[in-house]
Amino acid sequence: QVMLVESGGGSVQAGGSLRLSCSASGWTYNRRDMGWFRQAPGQEREGVAAIDSGGSTSYADSVKGRFTISKDNARNTLYLQMDSLKPEDTAMYYCAADAFAPRSLIRYHYNYWGQGTQVTVSS
Numbered sequence: 001q002v003m004l005v006e007s008g009g010g011s012v013q014a015g016g017s018l019r020l021s022c023s024a025s026g027w028t029y030n031r032r033d034m035g036w037f038r039q040a041p042g043q044e045r046e047g048v049a050a051i052d053s054g055g056s057t058s059y060a061d062s063v064k065g066r067f068t069i070s071k072d073n074a075r076n077t078l079y080l081q082m083d084s085l086k087p088e089d090t091a092m093y094y095c096a097a098d099a100f101a102p103r104s105l106i107r108y109h110y111n112y113w114g115q116g117t118q119v120t121v122s123s
Contacts, residue, residue: 002026002112004095009117016085016121022078022095022114033099036069036080037107038091038119045094047105049080058103063089085121092116 008020020036035050049069050058057069068081078095096110104110 002097004097004112004114006093006095006114006117009093009119011120011122012085014086014121014123017081017083018085018119020080020082020093020095020117020119022080024076024078024095024097032097033102033104034071034078035096035099035103035105035110036078037094037096037105038089039094039116040091043091045107047107048093050099050103050105051078052102056103058105060105082119085119087121087123089119090121091119093119 003025005023008018010018012018033052036048037045038048039045048060048063049067051069051071066084071078094116095114098111099109101109
């Protein structure tokens with residue numbers, strides 16, 4: 001059974017940084033596309049960043065230049081480095097895996113999801 005467990009969320013001031021981690025188990029990790037999504041209260045879940053099996057990435061325009069997605073295949077772990085955080089980045093962040101479209105930022109393209117980790121950015 002595929003399991004995704006996020007960690008690393010927390011509260012920071014605007015301009016600060018956080019690094020989210022997603023530990024994956026139960027599947028052939030390094031052959032699957034993975035991504036990070038976020039959902040703020042009352043809003044749709046939106047794609048933030050994605051990475052394919054070869055390490056190529058895609059980002060939402062709102063986070064380009066500030067967030068970096070990466071993965072450590074040896075540790076079966078996905079990361080999201082978030083710098084220059086803004087209050088509008090406040091949301092629950094979710095790890096997703098096994099997309100049927102490469103580097104997709106569309107939630108319906110993913111088969112597996114973690115439980116989420118909360119990120120709160122204060123001004």
